[in-house]
Amino acid sequence: MSDDELIWRIAGGSGDGIASTSQNFAKALMRAGLHVFTHRHYPSRIRGGHTYVEVRASADPVESRGDGYNFLLALGDSFARNPQDEAYYGNEEVKPLSENLDELREGGVIVYDSGLLDASEIPDFEERVEENDWHVYDMDLRSLAREQGREVMRNTAGVGVTCAITGIPLEAIEELMRDAMPEKILEPNLEIMQTAYDLVSEEYDVDAPDVSVPTGEHDEEQVLMSGSDAIAYGAIDEGCRFIAGYPMTPWTEVFTIMSQNLPELGGISEQVEDEIAAAALAIGASHMGVKAMSGSSGGGFALMGEPLGLAEMTETPLVLIEAMRAGPSTGMPTKPEQADLEHVLYTSQGDSQRVVLAPGTVAEAYEASRRAFQLAYEYQIPSMLIYDQKLSGELTNVPASHFDREPNADIGLTLSEEELADQPHTGDGKFHRFQHEAEDGVSPRSVPGQKGGRFLATGNEHNPAGHISEDPDNRVAQMDRREQKLDAIRADLDDDGLLVEHGPEDADYGILTFGSQQGTVEEAVDRLNENGTSVKSLTVAELAPYPVETVRAFLDSVEEALVVEMNASGQFRGLTQKELGTHGEMLSSLLKYNGNPFEPGEIVEGFTTNVVEDGEVPGNETKFVPAAGD
Amino acid sequence: MSAFSAIGEEREIDRNEYTPDIEPQPTWCPGCGDFGVLKALKGALPDVGRSPEETLLVTGIGCSGKLNSYLDSYGFHTIHGRSLPVARAAKLANPGVEVIAAGGDGDGYGIGGNHFMHTARENHDMTYVVFNNEIFGLTKGQTSPTSPKGHKSKTQPHGSAKSPIRPLSLSLTSGASFVARTAAVNPNQAQRILKEAMEHDGFAHIDFLTQCPTWNKDAKQYVPYTDINESDDYDFDPTNRADAQELMRETEDKLYEGEVLTGVYYRDDERPSYQQEKQNIGEMPDEPLAERYFDDDYEWERSYDSFIDKHK
Ligand SMILES: Cc1ncc(C[n+]2csc(CCOP(=O)(O)OP(=O)(O)O)c2C)c(N)n1
Numbered sequence: 001m002s003d004d005e006l007i008w009r010i011a012g013g014s015g016d017g018i019a020s021t022s023q024n025f026a027k028a029l030m031r032a033g034l035h036v037f038t039h040r041h042y043p044s045r046i047r048g049g050h051t052y053v054e055v056r057a058s059a060d061p062v063e064s065r066g067d068g069y070n071f072l073l074a075l076g077d078s079f080a081r082n083p084q085d086e087a088y089y090g091n092e093e094v095k096p097l098s099e100n101l102d103e104l105r106e107g108g109v110i111v112y113d114s115g116l117l118d119a120s121e122i123p124d125f126e127e128r129v130e131e132n133d134w135h136v137y138d139m140d141l142r143s144l145a146r147e148q149g150r151e152v153m154r155n156t157a158g159v160g161v162t163c164a165i166t167g168i169p170l171e172a173i174e175e176l177m178r179d180a181m182p183e184k185i186l187e188p189n190l191e192i193m194q195t196a197y198d199l200v201s202e203e204y205d206v207d208a209p210d211v212s213v214p215t216g217e218h219d220e221e222q223v224l225m226s227g228s229d230a231i232a233y234g235a236i237d238e239g240c241r242f243i244a245g246y247p248m249t250p251w252t253e254v255f256t257i258m259s260q261n262l263p264e265l266g267g268i269s270e271q272v273e274d275e276i277a278a279a280a281l282a283i284g285a286s287h288m289g290v291k292a293m294s295g296s297s298g299g300g301f302a303l304m305g306e307p308l309g310l311a312e313m314t315e316t317p318l319v320l321i322e323a324m325r326a327g328p329s330t331g332m333p334t335k336p337e338q339a340d341l342e343h344v345l346y347t348s349q350g351d352s353q354r355v356v357l358a359p360g361t362v363a364e365a366y367e368a369s370r371r372a373f374q375l376a377y378e379y380q381i382p383s384m385l386i387y388d389q390k391l392s393g394e395l396t397n398v399p400a401s402h403f404d405r406e407p408n409a410d411i412g413l414t415l416s417e418e419e420l421a422d423q424p425h426t427g428d429g430k431f432h433r434f435q436h437e438a439e440d441g442v443s444p445r446s447v448p449g450q451k452g453g454r455f456l457a458t459g460n461e462h463n464p465a466g467h468i469s470e471d472p473d474n475r476v477a478q479m480d481r482r483e484q485k486l487d488a489i490r491a492d493l494d495d496d497g498l499l500v501e502h503g504p505e506d507a508d509y510g511i512l513t514f515g516s517q518q519g520t521v522e523e524a525v526d527r528l529n530e531n532g533t534s535v536k537s538l539t540v541a542e543l544a545p546y547p548v549e550t551v552r553a554f555l556d557s558v559e560e561a562l563v564v565e566m567n568a569s570g571q572f573r574g575l576t577q578k579e580l581g582t583h584g585e586m587l588s589s590l591l592k593y594n595g596n597p598f599e600p601g602e603i604v605e606g607f608t609t610n611v612v613e614d615g616e617v618p619g620n621e622t623k624f625v626p627a628a629g630d
Numbered sequence: 631m632s633a634f635s636a637i638g639e640e641r642e643i644d645r646n647e648y649t650p651d652i653e654p655q656p657t658w659c660p661g662c663g664d665f666g667v668l669k670a671l672k673g674a675l676p677d678v679g680r681s682p683e684e685t686l687l688v689t690g691i692g693c694s695g696k697l698n699s700y701l702d703s704y705g706f707h708t709i710h711g712r713s714l715p716v717a718r719a720a721k722l723a724n725p726g727v728e729v730i731a732a733g734g735d736g737d738g739y740g741i742g743g744n745h746f747m748h749t750a751r752e753n754h755d756m757t758y759v760v761f762n763n764e765i766f767g768l769t770k771g772q773t774s775p776t777s778p779k780g781h782k783s784k785t786q787p788h789g790s791a792k793s794p795i796r797p798l799s800l801s802l803t804s805g806a807s808f809v810a811r812t813a814a815v816n817p818n819q820a821q822r823i824l825k826e827a828m829e830h831d832g833f834a835h836i837d838f839l840t841q842c843p844t845w846n847k848d849a850k851q852y853v854p855y856t857d858i859n860e861s862d863d864y865d866f867d868p869t870n871r872a873d874a875q876e877l878m879r880e881t882e883d884k885l886y887e888g889e890v891l892t893g894v895y896y897r898d899d900e901r902p903s904y905q906q907e908k909q910n911i912g913e914m915p916d917e918p919l920a921e922r923y924f925d926d927d928y929e930w931e932r933s934y935d936s937f938i939d940k941h942k
């Protein structure tokens with residue numbers, strides 16, 4: 001086990017406390033001065049099944065899962081057992097052990113709960129342990145937990161064992177448990193942890209395997225956040241106080257965080273009958289001058305297509321979140337994919353005006369969420385934030401100061417009653433909500449209840465006063481004005497820093513990506529450069545309007561570029577080619593769509609074999625699509 | 631001073647204030663029942679003291695959806711079947727505004743049926759007017775959820791095999807706290823019922839019988855009608871749920887036999903509105919949410935102050 005990083009994988013069944021335990025563990029490591037990053041893998045079932053969470057910790061910043069891992073805590077899937085006779089259901093019982101061995105690195109550590117798992121059921125277990133120089137600790141965590149408290153406290157026992165082996169002081173974990181647990185269960189938990197800790201020291205020669213955790217120090221205070229937290233907090237800080245939604249994984253996370261917090265902040269949250277209603281409610285609230293949002297995932301977002309168009313035509317500011325998961329249809333509910341890009345870009349009828357942002361990291365998710373609101377309200381346009389199941393659930397440390405920002409409740413160009421009284425009514429005595437000539441295409445608005453601002457908002461084409469009109473000249477003037485906003489937004493976004501370059505400026509090759517693959521790509525870029533391949537990457541976080549100039553400049557500066565994305569059809573590459581109208585002959589694709597996000601090593605390998613060596617060898621889990629000219 | 635001075639302003643309101651001065655004037659067919667709704671609405675709004683500027687009329691799609699082209703209030707002409715969710719949020723965002731939702735039978739009982747059920751269930755404080763002409767008007771005469779069984783149209787050439795929906799019963803069972811039926815052929819009764827509906831604190835549903843002389847050739851389908859609140863034949867208590875249910879069933883059967891009953895069938899003035907319920911559980915601000923965005927002195931809370939500690 002190497003000194004510079006610990007990648008701890010805790011495995012068991014859904015409902016066995018895997019998520020909360022790993023979260024606590026990650027936080028303890030962060031508090032100890034390390035950089036952490038979690039990767040969550042879970043099936044679409046409530047109890048049982050094969051679940052794991054990895055916590056990667058290093059003294060240096062980490063923005064990605066690693067290649068494999070080096071510490072397995074296999075707790076056992078308690079739901080695979082028949083509680084009466086304790087018979088096993090098929091071979092599910094050993095999964096937390098057997099399913100995870102392939103990715104365990106050489107020299108790694110295995111701790112397994114021998115009260116629930118039987119290693120002898122796994123073919124070749126002993127041989128593999130030998131071969132890979134794994135250090136195995138078989139411990140009856142279940143009985144230990146049962147004797148001192150309750151069986152469900154097995155995870156606490158597992159943490160105690162982990163600390164004993166790695167040398168992490170128990171106090172770090174205790175402190176967190178004291179914060180999180182009610183008195184009644186705190187004591188037995190603490191006892192169990194201590195017993196497990198002591199047991200390791202008594203029964204094993206811990207010094208033998210070279211295990212330790214890296215040590216580090218932060219120069220400022222850190223917080224542990226998920227992409228969903230960051231998106232919700234970004235919305236709150238931008239003054240969003242109305243949310244309407246309907247649950248669908250993984251969007252539910254943002255919806256939940258908002259719903260739990262909005263009432264305290266004087267806001268309103270509504271869980272409604274379906275996604276069409278959800279988007280329509282957000283429009284209704286925004287029409288009244290309130291900052292509002294809604295969102296969903298794939299299928300739910302599909303239902304929002306029509307209200308989305310209504311927001312475009314009525315120029316009602318609207319923020320919609322789209323949390324991608326693998327499709328089509330209900331696809332793989334708990335697995336990440338980036339295949340809804342075209343869905344979000346092109347949903348809804350007619351020539352449409354919209355903003356689409358795709359944050360790449362947790363810190364950026366906060367930024368992009370704020371930006372989505374600013375653009376929606378400043379330009380009276382729907383703006384969408386897309387991200388995926390990976391970013392939504394991964395936890396990582398971010399400097400707390402990143403979130404220490406001024407609130408902004410500005411709803412954009414909205415006239416006061418005094419201003420409405422002064423408006424030059426163009427002869428007909430009506431307020432012209434949709435003026436033909438308006439700076440940057442944005443025409444000032446009024447909201448119901450204000451004196452002097454009456455107007456009609458309609459999804460039909462309309463004249464400046466808002467009344468339905470099929471007059472050809474008016475149609476052209478209105479359409480042109482709405483389109484005009486896009487240029488202004490593009491110019492605005494240019495200075496935003498939402499396009500992130502990484503690697504040497506004068507690199508020979510490029511990697512282009514979007515969204516949650518940013519950290520993994522950047523880690524791959526660093527490794528490629530260390531190995532002597534000169535590569536840089538560009539992560540594009542603004543997908544509409546597309547940052548044509550920046551991407552063109554990036555591609556012009558390299559010989560060849562690989563587009564990395566998590567889908568089967570290369571949607572981002574397609575978008576890039578469409579927007580640029582050139583460069584098709586130099587763009588190849590590395591795709592992954594098996595439900596797991598890229599590991600950095602896969603990108604390194606894919607890039608080296610396919611691009612540098614022109615080998616065109618697809619990996620096991622990834623697919624390489626050569627450039628158009630190849 | 632409030633940023634919304636039109637709200638609650640006390641003054642004499644002239645019904646001509648609601649008349650827009652746009653060209654062309656109504657595109658409704660001559661003799662269309664929709665004119666009757668417009669007339670009744672223009673009469674009722676000044677009656678309840680609501681000015682055009684504190685009124686938001688949210689409509690769906692269809693001939694009926696064009697209502698707000700002819701009523702000069704704040705308006706939102708939304709999409710087919712979705713007037714209710716837009717209207718609900720508008721009311722929550724600024725409860726001071728009088729919110730009226732309107733649309734056709736296809737719009738409200740067909741494509742928007744789910745929203746209808748849920749809005750009634752939640753008992754949002756608003757008035758919902760459904761123009762029931764038993765037909766799709768704007769798309770040229772297809773069968774609607776209220777068309778009688780056996781009704782022939784271009785899309786159902788063999789006659790509809792479906793029984794019509796029962797809007798009053800549906801509304802009551804879903805939870806509406808005010809259910810009435812009126813007819814465009816008598817704007818006086820309609821005006822009275824609209825006024826009561828707007829003054830009611832909760833979801834007030836009016837099934838508004840409107841004739842469509844263009845696609846339902848029998849333009850006289852809703853005359854003569856009987857007002858159950860006035861007629862000696864119907865002695866009942868509209869606050870009694872069982873009475874209402876019984877009478878609704880009778881009404882809904884008789885409509886298709888040519889006997890038109892109208893009036894206020896049910897009202898529950900005790901049940902708190904949704905907004906009130908939300909306030910009771912602490913999920914609804916005391917001040918209108920919309921006001922805050924116009925208040926320069928309002929202190930906006932930040933996530934950093936409120937939640938950051940639990941991530942440290
Ligand atoms: C999603 C959608 N589907 C279909 C239509 C077409 N459409 C417009 S009006 C209408 C029927 C309206 O009927 P009704 O609600 O009874 O209103 P009326 O015209 O009779 O007043 C339909 C189907 C549409 N605009 N949107």
Ligand code: SF4
Pocket residue numbers: 657658659661662663664693694763767768841842843844845
């Ligand atoms: S088609 Fe029917 S409902 Fe539509 S305007 Fe004409 S008469 Fe009225």
